[in-house]
Structure formats: C-alpha cells, structure tokens
Amino acid sequence: MDLWINLWIKLGVSLLVLGGVLNFAGMQAWLERKQSALMQDRIGANRATFTVPWWLGGAPVNWVLRKLGGLGILNALADVLKLFTKEDIVPAQADRFLHTLAPWLSMFFALVAFAAIPIGPPVELFGRTIPLQVADVNAGLLVVLALASIGIYGVILGGMSSGSNLAALGGLRATSQMLAYEIALGVSLIGAVICYGSLDLQAIVERQGLLWWGWLPNWGVLLQPVGCLVFMTAALAETKRVPFDLPEGEPEIIGYFAEYSGMKFGLFFLTDFIEVVLVAALTTTLFFGGWQVPYLAPDGFRFPWGGSLPVSHLGYVILGLVAFTVKVVAFIWFFMLIRWTLPRFRYDQLMHLGWKVLFPLSLLNIAVTSVVVVLASR
Amino acid sequence: MTRLSDQLLHRIRDAHKRRKLSWWERTYLPAIAQGLLLTSNHFWRNLGLHIAHRLGLFRGVPASVTIQYPDQRRKTEPRLRTRHRLTRREDGTPRCVACMMCETVCPARCIYIVAGEHPDPNIEKVPKSFDLDLGKCIYCGFCVEACPEDAIRMDTQRHDISAYSRDGMWLDIKELLAPGSKKFTEPPERFVQLTLEEFKRLPRAPEPPPPGSDTPPSVVG
Numbered sequence: 001m002d003l004w005i006n007l008w009i010k011l012g013v014s015l016l017v018l019g020g021v022l023n024f025a026g027m028q029a030w031l032e033r034k035q036s037a038l039m040q041d042r043i044g045a046n047r048a049t050f051t052v053p054w055w056l057g058g059a060p061v062n063w064v065l066r067k068l069g070g071l072g073i074l075n076a077l078a079d080v081l082k083l084f085t086k087e088d089i090v091p092a093q094a095d096r097f098l099h100t101l102a103p104w105l106s107m108f109f110a111l112v113a114f115a116a117i118p119i120g121p122p123v124e125l126f127g128r129t130i131p132l133q134v135a136d137v138n139a140g141l142l143v144v145l146a147l148a149s150i151g152i153y154g155v156i157l158g159g160m161s162s163g164s165n166l167a168a169l170g171g172l173r174a175t176s177q178m179l180a181y182e183i184a185l186g187v188s189l190i191g192a193v194i195c196y197g198s199l200d201l202q203a204i205v206e207r208q209g210l211l212w213w214g215w216l217p218n219w220g221v222l223l224q225p226v227g228c229l230v231f232m233t234a235a236l237a238e239t240k241r242v243p244f245d246l247p248e249g250e251p252e253i254i255g256y257f258a259e260y261s262g263m264k265f266g267l268f269f270l271t272d273f274i275e276v277v278l279v280a281a282l283t284t285t286l287f288f289g290g291w292q293v294p295y296l297a298p299d300g301f302r303f304p305w306g307g308s309l310p311v312s313h314l315g316y317v318i319l320g321l322v323a324f325t326v327k328v329v330a331f332i333w334f335f336m337l338i339r340w341t342l343p344r345f346r347y348d349q350l351m352h353l354g355w356k357v358l359f360p361l362s363l364l365n366i367a368v369t370s371v372v373v374v375l376a377s378r
Numbered sequence: 379m380t381r382l383s384d385q386l387l388h389r390i391r392d393a394h395k396r397r398k399l400s401w402w403e404r405t406y407l408p409a410i411a412q413g414l415l416l417t418s419n420h421f422w423r424n425l426g427l428h429i430a431h432r433l434g435l436f437r438g439v440p441a442s443v444t445i446q447y448p449d450q451r452r453k454t455e456p457r458l459r460t461r462h463r464l465t466r467r468e469d470g471t472p473r474c475v476a477c478m479m480c481e482t483v484c485p486a487r488c489i490y491i492v493a494g495e496h497p498d499p500n501i502e503k504v505p506k507s508f509d510l511d512l513g514k515c516i517y518c519g520f521c522v523e524a525c526p527e528d529a530i531r532m533d534t535q536r537h538d539i540s541a542y543s544r545d546g547m548w549l550d551i552k553e554l555l556a557p558g559s560k561k562f563t564e565p566p567e568r569f570v571q572l573t574l575e576e577f578k579r580l581p582r583a584p585e586p587p588p589p590g591s592d593t594p595p596s597v598v599g
Contacts, residue, residue, distance in 0.1 A: 039420050
C-alpha cells in the first residue's frame with residue numbers, strides 16, 4: 001500500500017517536471033522568434049492561426065486563437081505539424097537502427113538529467129514528506145553531469161551512422177567541442193562543491209538560503225563568481241547554440257544532423273531547447289539559490305530590517321516553485337539574449353577558449369577556493 | 379562621417395599602429411556586456427512599446443521598423459510615378475483625343491491606340507481602344523508629359539503590379555479608365571474596342587488616394 005502511494009507520488013512529481021520542461025522547451029521556439037524580433041526592431045511571427053468549427057467552441061475559441069496567432073504562439077504548433085508530416089528519409093548508406101536511435105538517445109538523456117534537480121522545497125502533505133525532486137540521489141550533481149555527458153553519444157551516433165562524410169565530420173567537430181567544454185564544466189563546479197560541502201542538489205539549495213551578516217543571501221554567484229562565469233560559458237557551449245554553434249550552424253556549416261529530416265531532425269532541435277532549460281535550471285540551482293526566495297524561511301519572511309511576514313506551509317512551497325520557475329525563465333531569456341547578440345566563434349578560438357582559458361581558470365578557482373575555505377575554517 | 383569603404387581602407391592601412399588592447403579588454407567581457415546591454419535595451423524598449431500600443435498609448439512611437447505590407451503601405455513621395463490611368467470627362471467618356479502623342483513619344487513603345495471618330499465636332503477624335511503593356515513600360519512618364527489633354531496620368535498609387543504571365547501585364551482601356559476593376563483571375567483581353575455608349579457605362583473608379591498618403595488604393599466593386 002505504502003509502495004503504491006509512493007509510486008503515485010513519484011509519478012506525479014515526474015509528470016510535473018516533465019511537463020514543465022517540455023513546455024519550456026517547446027515555447028522556446030516561440031521565444032526565439034519573438035525575442036529576436038524585438039531585439040532587432042522587428043515584429044516577428046504574428047500570422048499563423050486557425051479556426052475551429054462551431055461544435056468545437058466556435059467564436060469564443062476562435063477569438064482566443066486569433067489573439068494567440070497574433071502573438072505568434074501558434075507558429076510553434078504549426079512547426080511541429082510540419083515536422084510530423086514531412087517525409088522521414090533514412091539514407092541508403094546509413095545504419096538504420098543507429099540512425100533512428102541517435103535523436104532519441106540525445107533527447108532522452110537531456111530529459112533524464114532533470115530528475116536530480118529539486119524544483120521546490122519538500123512538501124508536508126497528510127503527514128508525509130514529499131520531496132519536489134524526482135530522484136532524491138545524494139550525489140545529484142554527479143548524476144546530472146554524467147547524464148549531460150552521455151548526451152554526446154546522440155550527437156556522435158547521428159554523425160557516424162548517417163553514412164555521410166560531412167555528417168561524420170560534423171559529429172566529430174561536435175564531439176571534440178563538447179569534450180573540451182565538458183571538462184571545464186565539471187571542474188568549474190568543484191569550487192561550489194567545496195563551498196557547500198555536498199553533492200546533493202537539495203542540500204546545496206538549502207545551504208544557499210543562509211544569510212551572510214544577516215542580509216546577504218549565500219548564493220553561489222557571490223561565493224563563486226569565477227566558477228559561475230566559467231560554468232555558464234561552458235554550459236552554453238554544451239547546448240551548441242550560437243556563439244558555440246559550430247557543430248550545427250544550420251544556415252551554412254553542415255552539421256551532424258545533415259542527413260536527418262522530419263521529426264527526427266525536430267528531436268535534435270528540441271534537444272537543444274531542452275538543454276537550454278537544463279542549463280538554466282542548473283545555473284539557478286547551483287549559483288542563484290534554486291527555489292530559495294531571499295529572506296523566506298519555512299515559517300515566513302524575516303526581513304533584515306526587522307519586519308516579518310508569516311507564510312503558511314503551502315504558500316512557502318508555492319513561493320519556492322514560483323521562484324524557481326521565474327529564475328529559470330530569466331536564464332532562458334538571458335541565454336537567448338546571448339544567442340542573438342554574439343557572433344559565432346572561429347574553431348581555433350573555440351578550442352583556445354575551452355582548453356587555454358576556461359580550464360586553467362576553473363583549476364585556479366579550485367585552488368583559491370580551497371585555500372580560502374581552509375583558512376576560514378581555522 | 380566618412381564613407382564605410384574609406385573607414386575599412388583606413389583600418390587595413392593602419393593595422394600596424396592599432397592600439398594594444400589592455401588585459402581587461404582582451405577578456406572581451408566589457409565588450410560582451412556592452413553588446414548584451416544594447417540588445418536588451420532594444421528588447422525592453424520594444425516590449426514596453428508593444429504593450430503600450432495594445433493599451434492604446436504612445437501610438438506615435440513605432441515599436442518596430444516593419445511595414446506590414448498588404449495592410450500598411452509605405453508613404454509614397456508626391457512625385458512618384460505609379461501605374462497609369464486614363465482620365466474621364468463628366469459623361470464618363472475618355473478625355474483622350476487619340477492624338478498619338480504618347481504613343482509616339484513612348485521610348486518603350488508600350489502604348490497602342492486605335493483612333494475613331496467622335497460625333498461631337500468640337501472633339502477631335504476618341505480612342506476606340508487604348509492598350510498599355512506594363513511588361514514593356516519603363517515608367518519614364520513621357521506619356522504624361524506629352525499629353526496635351528491631361529488624359530493620361532501616373533497617379534493611381536498602385537505599384538504592386540504582378541502577373542503570372544506576360545499577358546497579365548497588359549492593360550486594356552477598361553482597366554485604364556477604371557483602375558482596379560479587373561479581377562486578378564480574369565483572363566487578359568487585348569485591343570478591346572468600346573463605343574462611346576459603352577464608355578459611359580463603365581464603372582467609375584474612386585479617385586486614387588492623394589500622393590504621399592499611406593492608404594492602399596481601393597478596388598472597384
């Protein structure tokens with residue numbers, strides 16, 4: 001009986017996380033168009049709409065659809081419809097099984113990585129503590145990093161199984177880029193782990209709720225500014241988006257998914273968006289307090305200037321969830337801003353940045369952090 | 379402000395005396411921050427303006443440079459030469475007297491007039507048919523300059539001319555007298571000859587929008 005209840009609870013939490021992630025990823029197709037349009041003084045997508053017959057709601061539904069179409073939201077739907085109805089081509093030279101497996105592999109591991117990320121404080125419901133985290137692993141950070149690096153397999157399989165030299169070269173390019181930045185990504189986090197003394201993401205988030213001198217939140221970005229910068233740069237390179245989009249380069253460079261069409265290509269595309277959400281969620285969790293709201297303790301707000309405001313337990317949980325969502329959305333916006341502002345790196349510049357700048361910087365960060373932590377604990 | 383090509387030339391010529399970047403500049407962080415600030419300023423300004431426009435505020439400040447073409451038109455200059463039209467007398471017959479001046483002066487030879495007798499002895503002649511091949515026309519405006527009767531004008535403010543074939547670029551006298559009356563799907567007609575009575579029964583096209591306006595020209599019927 002207890003097992004079944006636990007199973008249902010896990011299912012509910014995972015559906016919550018999965019639904020949220022997939023929706024954020026899908027809406028990025030819209031955000032990408034609209035945000036780039038606003039940044040470049042354009043209007044952007046505003047025409048795609050459809051009407052439903054009267055027996056599906058008629059005029060009021062059509063009014064809403066017209067408004068949504070005017071905002072360009074229905075373009076994302078039209079995109080998916082287009083991708084689903086396109087011919088699915090597998091080249092004659094390709095390995096049929098691996099060619100089909102690659103996009104799924106790439107998306108699956110990007111999605112599974114979310115399991116270790118806490119999206120809110122533990123809920124006390126009917127005398128039961130429910131962690132708002134799909135997999136409550138005590139080495140959550142390692143799980144996320146491991147799953148993120150397995151994502152490379154999707155890319156390299158996509159390139160190698162296509163039976164095309166250009167796609168294979170694209171796959172190799174992608175692999176060497178992702179390996180180069182994987183190292184900086186992992187090493188840059190060691191500083192944060194030293195500071196918090198834990199690999200458990202929930203514990204890391206809880207420790208970021210502490211206050212320095214009674215008013216400054218103990219967020220990772222303040223403890224580890226260099227680590228945060230290196231992590232965000234390396235993570236951006238992992239998502240293979242614009243300043244680092246040499247593996248893909250849809251308009252002109254032939255990437256590892258050159259031989260993909262239809263929804264398989266769409267899956268690679270969706271993986272990019274999911275990875276952006278993943279990176280935004282990780283940055284939030286590790287460096288920007290996760291679901292913590294500044295000055296919000298489990299029993300209510302305690303402001304440093306003396307005031308206090310009691311908040312019920314449910315309110316505390318909801319505030320935590322909202323804070324996490326707002327932070328993640330803000331980071332997705334920020335990554336999109338970078339994507340539409342900076343030009344693409346040259347390949348040697350990319351390797352230079354990865355191996356000669358970010359990697360030594362993250363090592364230096366570990367050394368300085370360790371010395372400071374040891375001296376401070378004396 | 380020198381031209382861009384000059385600037386680029388200077389940059390190549392003076393490459394050896396380019397300023398050394400400082401350590402802080404070589405991290406490129408300030409430049410990246412500047413760029414992000416610029417684009418995000420545009421983003422928030424335009425987002426605010428779009429929301430304000432929805433609420434009916436700041437209508438005069440555009441939030442984008444886009445002209446939504448079929449719905450909005452670019453403001454035309456008053457001197458712009460657009461598609462031709464033939465002006466009409468009070469009774470609806472063409473003002474043209476078939477003097478052949480425009481057909482003679484036309485450097486592209488795209489005007490074809492067939493002249494006929496006019497019953498009124500005060501009026502020299504009347505065109506039985508007046509055809510203009512827009513596929514050949516070079517929009518020089520000589521026909522308007524040459525016309526002694528102010529019978530042909532290039533002020534319809536129509537410049538969105540397109541067709542699936544060369545035949546579709548052909549304007550007969552019915553379309554020239556009433557711009558916008560021919561349906562897009564109708565097959566083209568050549569050398570349509572009309573009598574005076576038929577001229578009077580042609581639909582009256584609304585006056586074209588004044589030069590310099592941004593409203594699209596209306597369609598007959």
